[in-house]
Amino acid sequence: MTVITSQIRPNAKAGGAREWLRKSFFGNWFDACLSIVLLFISLKLGWSFLQWALLNAVWTPNAPELCGAGGACWSVISTRWRLIFFGLYPADEQWRAALACLIIVAAVVMTCIPRFFTLKGILMIWGVSFPSFLLLMGGGYFGLSPVPTERWSGLPLTLYIYASTILLGMPSAILIALGRRSPYPAIRIILGLVVDLVRSLPLLTILFSFSLVIPLFLPAQLTFDKVYRVIIGFTLFFACYQSEVIRGGLQSVASGQEEAARALGLNYFQRMGHVVLPQALRNTMPMTINQFVVTFKDTSFIVVVGLFELLAAAKSAYGVPEWSAYSKEVYVFIALIYFVFSYSMSKYGKYLELKMKASSAR
Amino acid sequence: METTLSASNEAPSVIAITMRGVNKWYGSYHALRDINLSVRHGERIVLCGPSGSGKSTLIRCINRLEEHQEGDIVVDGIEITDNTRNIDSVRSEVGMVFQNFNLFPHLTILENCVLAPTLVRRVTRKEAEETALHFLEKVRIPEQAHKFPGQLSGGQQQRVAIARALCMQPRIMLFDEPTSALDPEMIKEVLDTMIELANEGTTMVCVTHEMGFAQAVADRVIFMDRGEIVEEGPPKTFFNNPQSERTRSFLGKILGH
Numbered sequence: 004m005t006v007i008t009s010q011i012r013p014n015a016k017a018g019g020a021r022e023w024l025r026k027s028f029f030g031n032w033f034d035a036c037l038s039i040v041l042l043f044i045s046l047k048l049g050w051s052f053l054q055w056a057l058l059n060a061v062w063t064p065n066a067p068e069l070c071g072a073g074g075a076c077w078s079v080i081s082t083r084w085r086l087i088f089f090g091l092y093p094a095d096e097q098w099r100a101a102l103a104c105l106i107i108v109a110a111v112v113m114t115c116i117p118r119f120f121t122l123k124g125i126l127m128i129w130g131v132s133f134p135s136f137l138l139l140m141g142g143g144y145f146g147l148s149p150v151p152t153e154r155w156s157g158l159p160l161t162l163y164i165y166a167s168t169i170l171l172g173m174p175s176a177i178l179i180a181l182g183r184r185s186p187y188p189a190i191r192i193i194l195g196l197v198v199d200l201v202r203s204l205p206l207l208t209i210l211f212s213f214s215l216v217i218p219l220f221l222p223a224q225l226t227f228d229k230v231y232r233v234i235i236g237f238t239l240f241f242a243c244y245q246s247e248v249i250r251g252g253l254q255s256v257a258s259g260q261e262e263a264a265r266a267l268g269l270n271y272f273q274r275m276g277h278v279v280l281p282q283a284l285r286n287t288m289p290m291t292i293n294q295f296v297v298t299f300k301d302t303s304f305i306v307v308v309g310l311f312e313l314l315a316a317a318k319s320a321y322g323v324p325e326w327s328a329y330s331k332e333v334y335v336f337i338a339l340i341y342f343v344f345s346y347s348m349s350k351y352g353k354y355l356e357l358k359m360k361a362s363s364a365r
Numbered sequence: 366m367e368t369t370l371s372a373s374n375e376a377p378s379v380i381a382i383t384m385r386g387v388n389k390w391y392g393s394y395h396a397l398r399d400i401n402l403s404v405r406h407g408e409r410i411v412l413c414g415p416s417g418s419g420k421s422t423l424i425r426c427i428n429r430l431e432e433h434q435e436g437d438i439v440v441d442g443i444e445i446t447d448n449t450r451n452i453d454s455v456r457s458e459v460g461m462v463f464q465n466f467n468l469f470p471h472l473t474i475l476e477n478c479v480l481a482p483t484l485v486r487r488v489t490r491k492e493a494e495e496t497a498l499h500f501l502e503k504v505r506i507p508e509q510a511h512k513f514p515g516q517l518s519g520g521q522q523q524r525v526a527i528a529r530a531l532c533m534q535p536r537i538m539l540f541d542e543p544t545s546a547l548d549p550e551m552i553k554e555v556l557d558t559m560i561e562l563a564n565e566g567t568t569m570v571c572v573t574h575e576m577g578f579a580q581a582v583a584d585r586v587i588f589m590d591r592g593e594i595v596e597e598g599p600p601k602t603f604f605n606n607p608q609s610e611r612t613r614s615f616l617g618k619i620l621g622h
């Protein structure tokens with residue numbers, strides 16, 4: 004069986020790709036013309052971009068006077084990258100912000116290693132990295148000068164909001180998904196309503212309500228920092244979407260699994276924790292990673308409620324007269340940062356999906 | 366304790382399971398009708414009957430995978446009620462083997478066997494592994510402890526499921542058509558394991574259509590139809606001299622081919 008497929012596949016694939024190309028792009032003379040015109044246009048566009056981005060570009064820092072000759076003005080990045088990455092964070096302390104970012108990225112990478120996929124592994128990684136991040140950013144101990152959250156900005160702020168959203172949102176999503184299978188109808192109905200309500204609102208509305216509207220109704224003693232309100236709004240939004248993903252995963256676990264666990268005497272938490280949830284989460288891993296990617300991109304919405312995250316910091320980078328003409332470059336650079344994060348996450352998701360297919364075909 | 370004593374004339378240490386006047390409905394469908402049954406420790410019971418007659422429902426009421434609405438069920442001296450603590454302690458004394466094995470696919474064979482003893486009985490990991498290896502050896506799954514269920518044949522998976530149940534050292538074993546999902550060539554290996562258990566004096570309630578197994582090991586065969594117990598008796602009388610017309614027609618069908 005395996006012998007046959009492995010013999011046929013490579014040939015079929017090599018021949019198939021060429022055949023597919025020929026059929027789909029040069030099937031008749033109209034298709035062929037269209038393909039050639041499109042190919043020409045994309046080559047032309049690609050070449051102009053290359054000329055702009057690399058060949059005619061200016062890289063020298065602090066030299067706006069050299070720019071403007073048709074090439075990209077990367078000097079805006081090489082001059083003001085600190086502002087883009089770290090925003091208002093005190094200049095002398097920016098090494099702390101950089102280190103904090105590295106810690107979060109390292110924690111994400113470690114979480115992606117299958118050996119640490121257990122609850123214990125994940126708690127260990129994030130139990131160490133997240134407090135270190137907070138300590139480095141906030142200071143106040145070990146001779147680090149305190150930096151209030153209002154000055155956290157740029158990439159560390161984006162990562163802070165993102166990591167908090169995921170760390171708070173995943174457990175909430177699991178609880179919501181389990182609650183929606185509760186034997187108590189009241190819990191099921193209320194959670195169902197909340198999830199449907201939140202999912203039918205745009206993220207922007209939720210961010211606005213949490214950061215601007217809700218504080219108007221709360222007594223002054225109860226209002227807390229805007230960053231935390233944004234995190235709560237974000238977490239709610241993420242948890243509602245992710246709970247639907249997990250709910251699908253729970254439904255995909257055969258009912259015999261919980262029955263067998265029950266027959267062995269495992270109580271509810273043991274059945275969920277050791278038998279049902281591990282399978283449900285594993286089955287939904289690709290969907291979950293997709294949700295992580297979407298949420299990462301959504302962090303750029305925070306700019307509208309006036310927090311100084313990556314996008315806002317980028318805006319301020321070209322917000323002075325000598326650089327005001329070069330917003331394009333700044334946005335391309337920011338897009339690249341988002342791309343690197345999102346693309347590596349979705350690639351990792353694809354890899355996991357393939358690996359899971361391979362192991363279920365075992 | 367009082368209920369136990371009144372449930373039977375015999376001492377509770379002798380009686381494994383008592384069902385008295387048990388009725389169960391699925392919605393308006395009457396699935397169990399006035400079931401009275403008493404199983405002594407060490408007894409081997411085979412439960413048979415046409416499909417849909419309520420055999421699974423009956424044995425699933427014994428460890429509360431299904432809830433009965435009327436009557437009393439007492440297992441090993443513990444009355445089955447809504448009390449979750451009672452239910453948990455009954456479940457840890459009653460092992461169950463399912464038609465579809467229901468092994469945990471994300472855990473290795475060894476982890477499947479170690480899970481419940483460490484979580485429920487709270488034995489040490491080392492002790493649990495020793496017990497697991499002992500029972501895996503007993504069901505003749507050599508050297509497979511670190512594989513995943515998906516890598517084993519159906520017959521092997523079912524024997525692992527038996528070992529997993531035995532690892533809790535239950536006082537009673539329930540089997541729900543353990544060989545029905547198996548290819549014919551694998552049925553014998555599972556039946557052999559079950560016969561071995563039976564010969565060691567394990568209390569067993571076994572839903573099966575393997576009449577050879579019933580004749581070889583059962584102390585009593587119980588025939589169910591349409592949610593009620595129609596007839597019961599030792600295998601000899603049951604097979605050679607069935608009393609009820611329904612039993613005769615069922616045996617005619619099942620022994621016919």
Ligand SMILES: Nc1ncnc2c1ncn2[C@@H]1O[C@H](COP(=O)(O)OP(=O)(O)O)[C@@H](O)[C@H]1O
Binds near residue numbers: 396416417418
């Ligand atoms: N969860 C359920 N909900 C509704 N009806 C059920 C359920 N489980 C079983 N039944 C019905 O109860 C009857 C007895 O089922 P079961 O005990 O599985 O029979 P057997 O195991 O003898 O084949 C069948 O008619 C079946 O359709």
Ligand SMILES: [Mg+2]
Binds near residue numbers: 420421422542
């Ligand atoms: Mg059945």
